[in-house]
Amino acid sequence: MPKGYKLLTFLVAFIGNLSLVVTGQLNPVFILLGGLFIVGYIRSLKGLPQANRYVIGVGSTIILGIFLLDSFVVTGDVIVGVAHLSLLFHALKSFDIKDPWDPLQVFFMSLIQLLLASELTRSMLFGVSFVIFIVLMVLAIFYSHLIKEGHRDLRPFIKPISLLALSVFVLTTVVFILSPRLQGSLWGKPLSKGMRSGFRENIKLGGLGNIKLDPSVVMRVSISPRPKDTPYWRGITYDIYKNGQWLSLLNKKNTLYGINGKFDISTPPDKKIFKQDIILEPLDTDVIFSLRFPVRLEVETRRIRVDQNMTIYIPEKKNKRIHYVVYSINTPLKVIKGSEQYYLNIPQGMKRTIELARKITRGLKDKQMKAQAIKNYLIKNYTYTLNVKDPEGVNPIENFLFNTKKGYCEHYASAMVMLLRAVGIPARVVSGYLGGEYNKYGGYYIVRQKDAHTWVEASIDGNWVRFDPTPSGPEGSPTLVMLYLDYLKLKWERYVVQFSRYDQLRIFRALSMPLSLKWLKQMKVKAALLVGLIVSIFIISMVYLFKSRRTRSYAEPTRLYLDILKRTSIKGNLTPLEAYNSFRSDDVEIKKAFLEFIELYQLLRFSTKKDEGVIRRLRELHRLLKSYLK
Amino acid sequence: MKIRATREGKRFVLAVLVVGFAALNTGNNLMYLIFSMLFSVLVISLALPYLNLRGIKVDIEVEEPVYANTETFIGITISNTKQLLPSYSIRFLIPGLMDEGVYIEQVGPHSTMRFERKIRFKKRGYLTIRDFKLLTSFPFIFFEFQSVPEGKMGILVYPELMAVEEGFLEPSSLETESGTISRANGEDVHGLREYRPGDSIREIHWKATAKRGELMVKEVYEAVPKNITLVLDNTPAQEEALFEKAVSLAASLCTEFIKMGYSLRFITCAKTIPFGSGMEHLFKILDLLAVIKRVDRLDCPLKELERGTLYLILASPTSPFNRYASRAKRVFYAERL
Amino acid sequence: MRWIEELEQILSSVIKGKKEAIRLAVVALLAKGHLLIEDVPGVGKTTLALTLAKATDCSFHRIQFTSDLLPSDILGVHIYNQEKRQFEFNPGPIFANIVLADEINRTNPKTQSALLEAMNERKVSIDRNTYKLPVPFMVIATQNPLEYHGTFPLPESQLDRFMLHMRIGYPNYEDEKKALMEMKDFETVEGIKPVVSRQQILDAQAMAERVHMDESIYDYLLQIVTATRRHEKIRLGVSTRGAQFFVRAARAHAFVNGRDYVVPDDIKTVAPNVLAHRIILKSRTYIRDAEEVIRSIVERVPVPV
Numbered sequence A: 001m002p003k004g005y006k007l008l009t010f011l012v013a014f015i016g017n018l019s020l021v022v023t024g025q026l027n028p029v030f031i032l033l034g035g036l037f038i039v040g041y042i043r044s045l046k047g048l049p050q051a052n053r054y055v056i057g058v059g060s061t062i063i064l065g066i067f068l069l070d071s072f073v074v075t076g077d078v079i080v081g082v083a084h085l086s087l088l089f090h091a092l093k094s095f096d097i098k099d100p101w102d103p104l105q106v107f108f109m110s111l112i113q114l115l116l117a118s119e120l121t122r123s124m125l126f127g128v129s130f131v132i133f134i135v136l137m138v139l140a141i142f143y144s145h146l147i148k149e150g151h152r153d154l155r156p157f158i159k160p161i162s163l164l165a166l167s168v169f170v171l172t173t174v175v176f177i178l179s180p181r182l183q184g185s186l187w188g189k190p191l192s193k194g195m196r197s198g199f200r201e202n203i204k205l206g207g208l209g210n211i212k213l214d215p216s217v218v219m220r221v222s223i224s225p226r227p228k229d230t231p232y233w234r235g236i237t238y239d240i241y242k243n244g245q246w247l248s249l250l251n252k253k254n255t256l257y258g259i260n261g262k263f264d265i266s267t268p269p270d271k272k273i274f275k276q277d278i279i280l281e282p283l284d285t286d287v288i289f290s291l292r293f294p295v296r297l298e299v300e301t302r303r304i305r306v307d308q309n310m311t312i313y314i315p316e317k318k319n320k321r322i323h324y325v326v327y328s329i330n331t332p333l334k335v336i337k338g339s340e341q342y343y344l345n346i347p348q349g350m351k352r353t354i355e356l357a358r359k360i361t362r363g364l365k366d367k368q369m370k371a372q373a374i375k376n377y378l379i380k381n382y383t384y385t386l387n388v389k390d391p392e393g394v395n396p397i398e399n400f401l402f403n404t405k406k407g408y409c410e411h412y413a414s415a416m417v418m419l420l421r422a423v424g425i426p427a428r429v430v431s432g433y434l435g436g437e438y439n440k441y442g443g444y445y446i447v448r449q450k451d452a453h454t455w456v457e458a459s460i461d462g463n464w465v466r467f468d469p470t471p472s473g474p475e476g477s478p479t480l481v482m483l484y485l486d487y488l489k490l491k492w493e494r495y496v497v498q499f500s501r502y503d504q505l506r507i508f509r510a511l512s513m514p515l516s517l518k519w520l521k522q523m524k525v526k527a528a529l530l531v532g533l534i535v536s537i538f539i540i541s542m543v544y545l546f547k548s549r550r551t552r553s554y555a556e557p558t559r560l561y562l563d564i565l566k567r568t569s570i571k572g573n574l575t576p577l578e579a580y581n582s583f584r585s586d587d588v589e590i591k592k593a594f595l596e597f598i599e600l601y602q603l604l605r606f607s608t609k610k611d612e613g614v615i616r617r618l619r620e621l622h623r624l625l626k627s628y629l630k
Numbered sequence B: 001m002k003i004r005a006t007r008e009g010k011r012f013v014l015a016v017l018v019v020g021f022a023a024l025n026t027g028n029n030l031m032y033l034i035f036s037m038l039f040s041v042l043v044i045s046l047a048l049p050y051l052n053l054r055g056i057k058v059d060i061e062v063e064e065p066v067y068a069n070t071e072t073f074i075g076i077t078i079s080n081t082k083q084l085l086p087s088y089s090i091r092f093l094i095p096g097l098m099d100e101g102v103y104i105e106q107v108g109p110h111s112t113m114r115f116e117r118k119i120r121f122k123k124r125g126y127l128t129i130r131d132f133k134l135l136t137s138f139p140f141i142f143f144e145f146q147s148v149p150e151g152k153m154g155i156l157v158y159p160e161l162m163a164v165e166e167g168f169l170e171p172s173s174l175e176t177e178s179g180t181i182s183r184a185n186g187e188d189v190h191g192l193r194e195y196r197p198g199d200s201i202r203e204i205h206w207k208a209t210a211k212r213g214e215l216m217v218k219e220v221y222e223a224v225p226k227n228i229t230l231v232l233d234n235t236p237a238q239e240e241a242l243f244e245k246a247v248s249l250a251a252s253l254c255t256e257f258i259k260m261g262y263s264l265r266f267i268t269c270a271k272t273i274p275f276g277s278g279m280e281h282l283f284k285i286l287d288l289l290a291v292i293k294r295v296d297r298l299d300c301p302l303k304e305l306e307r308g309t310l311y312l313i314l315a316s317p318t319s320p321f322n323r324y325a326s327r328a329k330r331v332f333y334a335e336r337l
Numbered sequence C: 001m002r003w004i005e006e007l008e009q010i011l012s013s014v015i016k017g018k019k020e021a022i023r024l025a026v027v028a029l030l031a032k033g034h035l036l037i038e039d040v041p042g043v044g045k046t047t048l049a050l051t052l053a054k055a056t057d058c059s060f061h062r063i064q065f066t067s068d069l070l071p072s073d074i075l076g077v078h079i080y081n082q083e084k085r086q087f088e089f090n091p092g093p094i095f096a097n098i099v100l101a102d103e104i105n106r107t108n109p110k111t112q113s114a115l116l117e118a119m120n121e122r123k124v125s126i127d128r129n130t131y132k133l134p135v136p137f138m139v140i141a142t143q144n145p146l147e148y149h150g151t152f153p154l155p156e157s158q159l160d161r162f163m164l165h166m167r168i169g170y171p172n173y174e175d176e177k178k179a180l181m182e183m184k185d186f187e188t189v190e191g192i193k194p195v196v197s198r199q200q201i202l203d204a205q206a207m208a209e210r211v212h213m214d215e216s217i218y219d220y221l222l223q224i225v226t227a228t229r230r231h232e233k234i235r236l237g238v239s240t241r242g243a244q245f246f247v248r249a250a251r252a253h254a255f256v257n258g259r260d261y262v263v264p265d266d267i268k269t270v271a272p273n274v275l276a277h278r279i280i281l282k283s284r285t286y287i288r289d290a291e292e293v294i295r296s297i298v299e300r301v302p303v304p305v
Helices: A003-021 A028-034 A038-044 A052-072 A078-093 A101-120 A124-148 A155-178 A340-344 A353-361 A367-381 A395-404 A411-420 A481-496 A501-512 A517-522 A525-550 A556-568 A574-581 A587-604 A612-629 B009-028 B030-051 B170-180 B206-212 B239-258 B279-291 B320-329 C002-014 C019-030 C045-055 C071-075 C109-121 C172-183 C184-189 C197-209 C215-229 C239-254 C264-278 C285-298
Strands: A203-206 A218-226 A233-238 A240-242 A243-245 A253-257 A263-265 A274-280 A293-299 A303-306 A322-329 A427-433 A437-439 A443-447 A452-462 A465-466 B002-004 B058-064 B070-078 B089-094 B098-107 B112-119 B125-128 B133-136 B143-147 B154-159 B190-192 B216-221 B227-233 B263-268 B272-276 B309-314 B330-331 C035-038 C059-066 C074-082 C084-090 C099-100 C123-126 C129-134 C138-143 C164-166 C234-236
Touching: A003 A038, A003 A078, A003 A101, A003 A124, A003 A240, A028 A038, A052 A078, A078 A101, A101 A124, A101 B009, A101 B030, A101 C099, A124 A155, A124 A481, A124 B030, A155 A501, A155 A525, A155 B030, A155 B098, A155 C002, A218 A481, A218 A587, A233 A452, A240 A411, A274 A481, A274 C129, A353 A367, A353 A395, A353 A411, A353 A443, A367 A411, A367 A452, A367 A465, A395 A411, A411 A427, A437 A481, A443 A481, A481 B030, A556 A574, A556 A587, A556 C184, A574 C264, A587 A612, B002 B009, B009 B030, B009 B112, B009 B330, B030 B089, B030 B133, B030 B143, B058 B089, B058 B154, B070 B089, B098 B112, B112 B216, B125 B279, B154 B279, B206 B216, B206 C074, B239 B263, B239 B279, B239 B309, B239 B330, B263 B279, B279 C234, B309 B320, C002 C019, C019 C035, C019 C045, C019 C138, C019 C164, C019 C197, C019 C239, C019 C264, C045 C059, C045 C099, C045 C138, C071 C074, C071 C109, C071 C123, C074 C123, C109 C123, C109 C138, C164 C239, C164 C264, C197 C239, C215 C239, C215 C264, C215 C285, C239 C264
Parallel strands: B227 B263, B227 B309, B309 B330, C035 C138, C035 C164, C059 C099, C099 C138
Antiparallel strands: A203 A243, A218 A274, A218 A443, A233 A427, A240 A243, A253 A303, A263 A293, A274 A322, A293 A322, A427 A452, A437 A443, A452 A465, B002 B143, B058 B070, B070 B112, B089 B098, B089 B133, B125 B154, B133 B143, B190 B216, B263 B272, C074 C084, C123 C129
């Protein structure tokens, strides 16, 4: 077996292993054991003999035992168990590469690894390994073809093989787009464990503390137009505070059924609608997020539920990544008549709070002014910190207001709601996310767990008006590379992982009316450039491949001679002199020039003379004949 | 064009189906991605071999004369008549004759490649080669495409030539036996005698003259054409293998005699090739020997055997032609070779 | 070279309308080759040979081959000189620069082979003595076409010794008329003055050998030769010796045309004359059929560019 083939086998095994390791779901012990395949291939590349077949036999038996133990007792997950098994297989096989068909088993195992990885992760790293895998796979099967034909050198085939890999890429894209998707493919088994979120129907005050340190991405939102203010991504509203917990009791949900994944939540007024295109990571809640007043939703599911606080639930979403588009209007939510009383409830024994509230709002009549005063008071007199420990048996709100005077958003918001309620203004706590990084390369927001936030809504003049009493903390600006990477991640999420029937439909529609103005308008300049670039690279490589086959590299005299022959359209297997004899022209000078051209060409081509003067004369004659033959 | 899925190919198709089903079932787009890749590879491994073989023409010529069991050159010209596409990794073979075949790494559009290989025909006779094969599975190993280029080729394979022992030919004795003494123009001196008036000055043997001191004249044999008649017994009373041997011996003897410049006649039952010399004459005889068969008749009388020196080639002494043995200069028995 | 043109001019003044034949004769001379002319009697073969000899200041002998011609009649004999009491070599007619062997197929094979051996070796061996033939040495043999009776056709192995063969053929009407009107035959030939010395011929032969031949031309030549070995109509193709003659003839042809390098046209022009008498066709045919086959082969082999 040629060394190159062994190396290729190693690389294919490596990329297979890598695709599994980057899922982060494997046991480090198995990763270490699997790493032995590097030793095996180094041995093999050095030309050392393969291991004794009894050793291999015993090794296989042990591995099988480990697999059974691992997948049914230790890990308890068959997929992870098989993944572990595949690592061990590669390690064992690396010591047993002898005939040219052994690598085929390795390729096949790597393919299985890739399949396993596709079930264990959604990460873009999978995409990277996948692309490398395509290239290596094409190369590897091609090489095995060559070896089957008894040919060992890959070099003469570099051009066709690169073209081949390119075609596999293009074709893969086409097949990926065209493959049929079943409706509601959300019923697949959720595999990602999902992130903790602060959003349940009852949250314990202080529970958000850990989450505020978590940099993992919750969602990416393309939004148009970009809002001028920091966006507040609304999640759940809480109305009752009881025993240190906020509860959401007023959450009577209506179920809505959509048409083709479109849901009208409320009749949109003539107001301007703005669109948010959101990819939400798996969270352990079925709440989805939106800005302001959501009026319409597009998501690939059969039904959604909406409560009167305009919180939207997707029952089938749990622990899955989801892509949805929500349309909102830029107006505050309306207060439902007769519901105000529920937002005035203050738990027993919070007299100090009530007193404080009265003190702050003394002399102010307007509800708006009162609320503003409370907000200012909190911002001015309290310190933001994540380092809060609420002792047992103490009311966390009063502890914040009067003892520690330190806390984070939950404390601020809860305190403000209680202070508002104390002066008779109905108020509630809203939890969701605040802001996020704006990625100007992709034109979208990256919202992370650490952006989790709670704020206040107060009922003023029949509207729920937003107040955020939390002072803003310091912010670092992300690096350029990070932004680009995140942009790629968004695209990967949006166009690969979340690719759906609706996308297919959109593409088909666009293709069926390729010249419609709407489509052209929608297509961004950048995207057009990118498509153009890809297409031209493809065309150029095709032309390069074919062209270089057609015209062999001739020396200049021959090129000029062939050029003239082509122009005279003299055809056939003729010697130069015969070509001259079959050249018809009434112009004696041209005839003479042709003869001289032929003689000089022959002199340069077939004699040992390489005189620069002769070449110049040949060029001259070539120009002359060319202009005559035009 | 015939398509055959290899063992790997069958497995691969199965894998594509399984992954496709899994993708549809889970709705996992990453699995769709893998499926798309596998499907693309499948499409390519079906489309490319087809394109690869299309427009490939094969021309064959064999270096003649061809002798059985002797290596001969075969020239194979493979041309790609496609306008744009090159073809890669094609194997050309002739089953039974050139099983190893010719491997073409690549042949560009509108270009031609030439190969030379040694082949060996096992038997004499007129052979028609029909089933040429072009094979490719480029670029992968999953499907093998096979096409049968048009055209057939007829080749006349001469009998195998064997080494003939020098003694079999005995040229010197040949000449003396059939010559008659005269004092004509030949060059081979038989004797000397004294010069008599009227003798041509050209006939004086100067060496002898010098030795004896008087003019001596050469006596020479007439340079008679050295005629040989070769008879090959092709009556049916002999085994196939022995007959083949006899044919092979006949071909070898004829070749040797012609090379030595004799005038040769070749007689078999049913067909006779009259006296002649030169390579063309030899090829005429070899043409006959290439296709000669045993006749149905048990016996056929041979005529005019007295002209030229007679050689008999018989399978064994039991041959009916053995009765001419007394007249023959030499009799060869195939069974004794 | 000046004298080549003059030589050709002189030749064409005595043999009308046979430019190509004349050029081939000069090519054969400069390539140190022998020439076989295959034709009916009386088309000017003798004139051509004699003129060539006269114009090049060469000695000339003509041997008329007959059925009773002996090898010694060509090569020469040792004669005992009784006065000196020793043998003296009496050289035969082959000892000349240019030898016309007329109707070579009329003699017996033994005499034929004596001539051909001498042609090949360029020396004569008699009774253990070896005599070198003069330089330049060139045999112009003529042979009647094979349909004539009473001939001994030259064996193929002997034909191979001739570098070139050609057919002169009857002149066309105009040329023949001209020839008759001018009616200069031997008288004129006798009066021809040499235009070149023997030494110049020898120098030219040496120069012709050094004519450059590009590798692609070698390929072209060899492809033609190989094709004769694989042709459906050909039973026996051109031998290696034939290929060597081919190279020499192509070089000389380039030289005669005033070039010091060979071009594809040289190959294509001389191919039928160098190759046709070296192949055996499958069907019994005349040499002109062989020429036709060679021409068709040359048409098919791609010309190098």
